[in-house]
Amino acid sequence: xxxxxxxxxxxxxxxxxxxxxxxxxxxxxxxxxxxxxxxxxxxxxxxxxxxxxxxxxxxxxxxxxxxxxxxxxxxxxxxxxxxxxxxxxxxxxxxxxxxxxxxxxxxxxxxxxxxxxxxxxxxxxxxxxxxxxxxxxxxxxxxxxxxxxxxxxxxxxxxxxxxxxxxxxxxxxxxxxxxxxxxxxxxxxxxxxxxxxxxxxxxxxxxxxxxxxxxxxxxxxxxxxxxxxxxxxxxxxxxxxxxxxxxxxxxxxxxxxxxxxxxxxxxxxxxxxxxxxxxxxxxxxxxxxxxxxxxxxxxxxxxxxxxxxxxxxxxxxxxxxxxxxxxxxxxxxxxxxxxxxxxxxxxxxxxxxxxxxxxxxxxxxxxxxxxxxxxxxxxxxxxxxxxxxxxxxxxxxxxxxxxxxxxxxxxxxxxxxxxxxxxxxxxxxxxxxxxxxxxxxxxxxxxxxxxxxxxxxxxxxxxxxxxxxxxxxxxxxxxxxxxxxxxxxxxxxxxxxxxxxxxxxxxxxxxxxxxxxxxxxxxxxxxxxxxxxxxxxxxxxxxxxxxxxxxxxxxxxxxxxxxxxxxxxxxxxxxxxxxxxxxxxxxxxxxxxxxxxxxxxxxxxxxxxxxxxxxxxxxxxxxxxxxxxxxxxxxxxxxxxxxxxxxxxxxxxxxxx
Ligand code: ADP
Ligand code: MG
Numbered sequence: 001x002x003x004x005x006x007x008x009x010x011x012x013x014x015x016x017x018x019x020x021x022x023x024x025x026x027x028x029x030x031x032x033x034x035x036x037x038x039x040x041x042x043x044x045x046x047x048x049x050x051x052x053x054x055x056x057x058x059x060x061x062x063x064x065x066x067x068x069x070x071x072x073x074x075x076x077x078x079x080x081x082x083x084x085x086x087x088x089x090x091x092x093x094x095x096x097x098x099x100x101x102x103x104x105x106x107x108x109x110x111x112x113x114x115x116x117x118x119x120x121x122x123x124x125x126x127x128x129x130x131x132x133x134x135x136x137x138x139x140x141x142x143x144x145x146x147x148x149x150x151x152x153x154x155x156x157x158x159x160x161x162x163x164x165x166x167x168x169x170x171x172x173x174x175x176x177x178x179x180x181x182x183x184x185x186x187x188x189x190x191x192x193x194x195x196x197x198x199x200x201x202x203x204x205x206x207x208x209x210x211x212x213x214x215x216x217x218x219x220x221x222x223x224x225x226x227x228x229x230x231x232x233x234x235x236x237x238x239x240x241x242x243x244x245x246x247x248x249x250x251x252x253x254x255x256x257x258x259x260x261x262x263x264x265x266x267x268x269x270x271x272x273x274x275x276x277x278x279x280x281x282x283x284x285x286x287x288x289x290x291x292x293x294x295x296x297x298x299x300x301x302x303x304x305x306x307x308x309x310x311x312x313x314x315x316x317x318x319x320x321x322x323x324x325x326x327x328x329x330x331x332x333x334x335x336x337x338x339x340x341x342x343x344x345x346x347x348x349x350x351x352x353x354x355x356x357x358x359x360x361x362x363x364x365x366x367x368x369x370x371x372x373x374x375x376x377x378x379x380x381x382x383x384x385x386x387x388x389x390x391x392x393x394x395x396x397x398x399x400x401x402x403x404x405x406x407x408x409x410x411x412x413x414x415x416x417x418x419x420x421x422x423x424x425x426x427x428x429x430x431x432x433x434x435x436x437x438x439x440x441x442x443x444x445x446x447x448x449x450x451x452x453x454x455x456x457x458x459x460x461x462x463x464x465x466x467x468x469x470x471x472x473x474x475x476x477x478x479x480x481x482x483x484x485x486x487x488x489x490x491x492x493x494x495x496x497x498x499x500x501x502x503x504x505x506x507x508x509x510x511x512x513x514x515x516x517x518x519x520x521x522x523x524x525x526x527x528x529x530x531x532x533x534x535x536x537x538x539x540x541x542x543x544x545x546x547x548x549x550x551x552x553x554x555x556x557x558x559x560x561x562x563x564x565x566x567x568x569x570x571x572x573x574x575x576x577x578x579x580x581x582x583x584x585x586x587x588x589x590x591x592x593x594x595x596x597x598x599x600x601x602x603x604x605x606x607x608x609x610x611x612x613x614x615x616x617x618x619x620x621x622x623x624x625x626x627x628x629x630x631x632x633x634x635x636x637x638x639x640x641x642x643x644x645x646x647x648x649x650x651x652x653x654x655x656x657x
Contacts, residue, residue, distance in 0.1 A: 007064075010024055010063035011025060011027075012046075012053060012218075023046045025219050027050060035195055035197075036190040037197045038213070039200075039215060040212060040213065041214055041216055045216050047201075057084070058650075059072060085113050086114075086572070088162050088164045089164070091170045092153065097149055101141075104137040109571060110156065111124075113571065114160060133151055150173075164196075264584045280546070285546050287598070287601035289539040290598055293532075294618040295531075295608070296531070298616035314517055315514055317345075337475040342355050344502060348498065352482060352495075353482065354385070355480045358380070358479060360377055361375075363433055364433055371419075374415050376457075377459045378466055378470065379460075389443050390444070394441025405463045406461060409430065409440065410439075410458070411457075426441070432458060488516050547590075554586050555641045557641070565645050566652070569653065595627075605618055
């Protein structure tokens with residue numbers, strides 16, 4: 001017989017606060033291939049401690065332990081996990097089956113840590129047949145009696161065809177009849193050549209073994225062999241074992257990863273309400289990211305549409321400094337433009353296609369008993385074409401009407417609605433600032449520009465506005481249409497020079513400004529950007545809070561499943577396996593939250609467009625971004641709980657109550 005396990009003067013001390021417990025005080029032991037050993041002794045004598053060290057669930061503080069010729073002091077944690085998976089099977093007093101899985105899944109569990117490909121259902125079913133449970137393979141542990149559960153645990157210990165079986169009081173929780181069944185199975189395994197080391201404190205159970213070791217106070221006091229003639233010689237294949245089997249597994253090895261995914265979703269779904277509550281933060285964060293980006297994109301698209309309708313070669317010349325929005329705030333001089341300026345600019349024929357003056361003011365409009373305060377715009381003849389204001393219902397005013405200062409008006413749809421409701425305004429007479437005007441057209445719908453209703457407007461001929469209604473002899477501004485969009489800068493400079501010459505202004509005088517549409521666009525985008533930033537920070541905060549929620553629930557989950565983690569480690573899970581399992585679960589949670597959040601976000605933006613009339617546009621980019629964010633949140637906040645789980649000591653985890 002050659003030794004497969006060899007302990008030399010092994011010590012194990014536990015430290016609880018100030019005091020220390022010497023569980024093992026110099027144990028030496030040689031175990032040979034094919035032995036059936038019972039370890040006996042009073043409670044607290046160190047039996048389990050010894051078994052844990054033999055099974056690589058724990059390591060000695062002092063002394064040497066060789067398993068299959070390997071000194072365990074030189075083996076890393078992962079190598080020991082690999083050995084447990086390959087050469088050892090464990091049977092515990094408390095069975096340690098995973099409640100959420102069917103028994104066939106419980107039995108094949110060691111295989112996901114073996115690095116071998118396949119689903120191993122057949123193998124598991126065969127082991128279950130061996131213990132007489134082939135008809136119950138799709139039951140869950142809760143549907144089985146204690147004796148049956150222990151038989152499942154034995155089937156699980158056998159699924160990797162181990163050389164060694166470690167059993168810690170396997171019949172401790174069973175009645176006599178079930179104990180007998182279990183011992184019959186173990187005896188049969190021994191007869192097939194398995195090496196079995198079993199802890200028990202019952203003499204009649206120990207009687208099944210060939211060798212009985214008795215312990216007291218952390219030392220071996222007796223070690224008796226009973227000769228048994230039928231003991232098999234070592235099967236030839238027993239030397240088989242590979243320390244590094246599965247050592248080259250990649251982290252995301254497909255089979256294993258899929259199993260973890262399935263288990264993660266099973267775990268998430270088995271706690272539906274808790275999972276939903278814990279992803280609420282992520283859900284809100286993602287929903288607001290989606291809604292925010294849909295609004296931003298929608299506003300941008302609407303704005304571009306509007307700019308296009310304004311004409312892209314349009315320049316706006318206004319009095320006052322460009323730095324102060326609007327005109328005179330008392331801070332500086334304001335150039336007052338006249339119709340002569342318009343004519344001068346219009347005569348720059350090679351650069352300028354059209355120029356028109358405008359004068360703005362407010363208008364009190366009255367029709368019958370309704371009145372409405374609106375924006376009054378006095379416009380030159382070319383304004384209609386340049387600003388796409390030619391009515392589709394009714395008509396624009398003629399050059400003659402402009403010259404004669406006729407009292408004709410083109411009204412925006414908002415004004416039409418306020419004064420006439422559903423009635424036809426064309427040809428009716430309204431009062432603007434107490435003067436009678438004839439409505440000749442309805443201006444095309446422009447919608448909103450920021451908070452401003454572009455349809456709340458009345459357009460009348462420039463001359464009428466200046467001299468009859470507003471009493472101003474200067475313009476509020478001039479619109480210029482450049483000939484080519486490429487020469488915008490040059491056109492602006494030329495106009496600027498012209499105005500400086502005409503008004504005798506210094507070079508650095510900023511009493512007027514010229515804007516083109518790109519600048520106006522920039523101004524508008526900066527407002528929407530501010531909005532986006534605001535919503536973005538709300539989203540970031542909810543993702544942060546949501547992430548902390550995830551971390552919290554994952555910590556709870558790790559604590560709840562401490563014994564499961566211990567069991568998984570006992571059957572060969574490495575640190576990375578446990579890490580991956582919990583990371584997959586936390587990312588699974590955040591992705592689920594993210595997906596619901598995306599749907600709610602899209603729903604909210606649709607509602608906003610439907611009921612509030614806001615322009616929205618959900619982009620694929622925002623959906624991708626939200627998904628990436630939820631994955632990152634899951635990874636980031638799942639990392640700590642997952643590491644905590646991975647670092648657990650298998651023995652302590654198994655003992656956790
Ligand atoms: P047995 O299995 O023979 O009942 P154990 O090997 O479980 O005994 O324990 C031996 C001694 O070590 C006992 O006094 C026990 O209280 C102590 N002990 C075992 N495990 C731990 C632990 N994780 N922390 C502290 N003390 C422990
Ligand atoms: Mg014990």
